[in-house]
Amino acid sequence: QSVLTQPPSASGAPGQRVTISCSGGSSNIGRNTVNWYQQLPGAAPKALIHSDNQRPSGVPDRFSGSKSGTSASLVINGIQSEDEADYYCATWDDSLLCGVFGGGTKLTVL
């Protein structure tokens, strides 16, 4: 059972907007910045968003992140077939004194 809760799956047709949520608590998302990772099939995770809403260089601007209170969201505007992957949110938990990942969301492009 992950400290951060994500929906196990999400889907959308090419070109649609998809939102993936990440719900936590006051000791993790409520206090620390949230990062997102993309894991393509058979590959290592890749940094997608850091500091709640910052994209590393090279990440397309159709990916965006936001945070409100103890929840965070990853939005993909205009999804493409190559976006089909697993997405993980992550942050530090000040009570557990531990880095925590969400359980992951598998995105299917219909």
Add this chain to the structure above:
Amino acid sequence: QPQLQESGPGLVSPSDTLSLICTVAVDSISTSNYYWGWIRQPPGKGLEWIGSVYFGGSTWYNPSLKSRVTISVDTSNNQFSLKVSTVTAADTAVYYCARQPRTTVVKFYFDSWGQGTLVTVSS
């Protein structure tokens, strides 16, 4: 050339110690700009942080693994290592090493990952 590369045995016997090395290319592991971390992923499951190390020797471990894990740095070879003792089948996973920017603002962010190495615990 990958920035980080894991290496070590792909098969470990139950109750033995799992040992992996991450070789860091491009960066100097002795930089003050980064921590260095290990993350694992059991087959078909999600990511789990194991722990992180700073070149000066400071370490941070997942409390659930702390009693069995040691992470250390070898500055002469620009490597850092992971040891997990008394392994069971539950430790079977792909093990990733990763680079973690050391900032006061961003916590627990890994900006570069190795390709991962599968370690199977079985007799």
